[in-house]
Amino acid sequence: YYFCPHNHNDPAMHTYWRLLSFARPIRKYAIPYFFYTLFYTIFYTFTFTLIQPILQTLFSAHAATKPVTTFPKFVFDTSFLQDSISYLIYKVFGADYDTMDVLIFLSIFVILTSLLSNLFRYLGQRTMEAMRIRALQRLRNDVFTNVMGLHAGYFSNERKGDIISKISSDVQVVQFCITNTLLVAFRDPFQIIGFMIALVVTSWQLTIFSILFLPIVALVIGSIVKRLRKSATQVQERFADMVSLMDESLSGIKILKGYNAVDYTVGKFKKINALFSRISLSMAWRQQLASPVSEFLGIAAAAVLMIYGGSLVLSGELAASAFIMYLAIFTQITRPLRSFTDAFANINQGIAAGERVLALLDEKSEITDAPDAVEMTGLKRDIEFRDVRFSYDNKEVIRGVSFKIKKGETVALVGPSGGGKSTLSDLIPRFYDVQSGQILIDGIDIRKYTLESLRRYMGLVSQETILFNDTIENNLRLGKQDATEEEVRQAAIVANADAFIRETEHGYQTNIGDRGMKLSGGQRQRLSIARAVLKNPEILILDEATSALDTESEKLVQNALDALLQGRTSLVIAHRLSTIYNADRIIVIDHGQIVEQGTHHELMALHGVYARLIEMQQSGDSNGR
Secondary structure: OOOOOOOOOOHHHHHHHHHHHHHOOHHHHHHHHHHHHHHHHHHHHHHHHOHHHHHHHHHOOOOOOOOOOOOOOOOOOHHHHHHHHHHHHHHHHOOOOOHHHHHHHHHHHHHHHHHHHHHHHHHHHHHHHHHHHHHHHHHHHHHHHHHHOOOHHHHHHOOHHHHHHHHHHHHHHHHHHHHHHHHHHHHHHHHHHHHHHHHHHHOHHHHHHHHOOHHHHHHHHHHHHHOHHHHHHHHHHHHHHHHHHHHHHHHOHHHHHHOOOHHHHHHHHHHHHHHHHHHHHHHHHHHHHHHHHHHHHHHHHHHHHHHHHHHHHHOOOOOHHHHHHHHHHHHHHHHHHHHHHHHHHHHHHHHHHHHHHHHHHOOOOOOOOOOOOEOOOOOOOEEEEEEEEEEEOOEEEEEEEEEEEEOOOEEEEEOOOOOOHHHHHHHOOOOOOOOEEEEEEOOEEHHHEOHHHHHHOEEEEEOOOOOOOOEHHHHHHHHOOOOOHHHHHHHHHHOOOHHHHHHOOOHHHOEOOHHHOOOOHHHHHHHHHHHHHHHOOOEEEEEOOOOOOOHHHHHHHHHHHHHHHOOOEEEEEOOOHHHHOOOOEEEEEEOOEEEEEEOHHHHHHHOOHHHHHHHHHHHHHHHHO
16 A cells, blocks of 8 residues: 555654555656656756866866867876867867857857757656646545545534645645655756766765755755655645535525624635635745755855865966856755755655545444445335344433334334434434434345445435535436436426526526535425436435425425325324325324324324423414414
8 A cells, every 4th residue: 555665653654655655656657766866966067067167168268278188097187078078079160160150059059968868857747746636536436436435424513614725735745745856866966966976076066065955954944854754744734624614604695694793704704814824824934944044055155165166266276267257056956955855844744644545544334344245126015123222422312122123114203303303314324323222124234235225225315404505406416426317307207396497597507606505495405306206216314304494385395295195104203284294194292202104194193292292383383374
């Protein structure tokens, strides 16, 4: 799984190697990048080494210089380069050459080496970008896939904005770990080595003198980089807070306006934004400090070198043209040094974001298939709750519930709010797992079925209608992607939705907006029912499907529900008489336990909890009228 085979005890290094593993296969990018960078460094360094021959040609324009007629013997010195170029000029122009010809020849040489160095630099950048984008693509896919596979309970405890922030913003920051790895491993070291070789060849005395300054630069930059990771983590966390607040505020904009709470929310956002900006600014200042400090130290070193180098020129130990070339190369070596230190700073920032992303990737769903799970092939006999118990955060909400729903039967769950009705319905499709007892379908514990096959035979219509920012047709196809247009239309007709769909701007191709906000509550609910009709599930779960509707909408939705319930095994959670009157059996749940069960008439005759609930509702309805 890891790109690096070593076992790192340092958590930051462990995170770093895991992030790098998303760039697999690393050799596909690293090997070509190695060669592109190598050739770029050679040609780029060579461009600067041509400064001396050009200057030498200009300085000796009026002096009698003897051409080199045989290829020189290799020596680790600038004289070898000078003699090699002189030999090349002799071969091209002969013994009697003109100074202007030499300058034109050297200028063409400079253009050629510059072209080649920039070509290989471009090819290296292309390779690095391909590595970055593919690695981020793979990381986003893996994180989103993992998040979508997590159990429903996870999302009750986590902020949606924080999850979105990790998948979007944090993953973007992670790219620094990936791209800067190649810079730190190849480009910058190659350039530093190339320039150092050129400096040593030009003057080893000056190079030893200049090396004294490099540890000072490294120490100063290192102290700045150390503090960056903590700030980077705080920046990502504050950004997640902002995304969460924006998501909640936009979702609940009507409530905020209705309660005049917009100013409160804006104030809250401004506080988080101010904190985010303050930490970002502090981090940016530290990041930006690295480059000017190293540049200042580089120029200071160059100024001191001028004094020492000048003395070598005056004493005749170093040619003036060689000294000018040396200074030009020395000023260039600070650039890869700065890039090297900046890359380490960015890698630290990427690791901080990576820790948050990998924490999300490491989350495991509590609801998984058993190793010996089998495919469910449909409902043959019944669904049975056998002494089921369930708790949220150590608070028991279902206490030893047992009942059966026979195939083709409609069973209604009623009772006071908070009694555990919705929790019972969530246990059937395994949004949560029972903590004690069993739920059996045809005598087999539902945990023995694969999740996919279990949910394949179920349809869900909830009080909170979940629709997506897409066309009406695509929303209806959610449970049956291969449905024909005619099947979609027939499902809408059954759900009393076809008429209003045809009245929309583009019919079934009309986009319904975020969460279906372009539609009324009744229209949204009928689309939800049509979606269930199209899936044609054997087991149907209705969770307070008409509770939020007005009387007229309720009538249309109720007719749609009646059509939907035909011939299906259904569990209906409702408190309205109209929804449950015709149920085969009504089970009254109070404080997580069954307190009554029977038909409507049987329960009314008991004058217990159910009768009291019905009377309260009828009283409320008559008062409303």
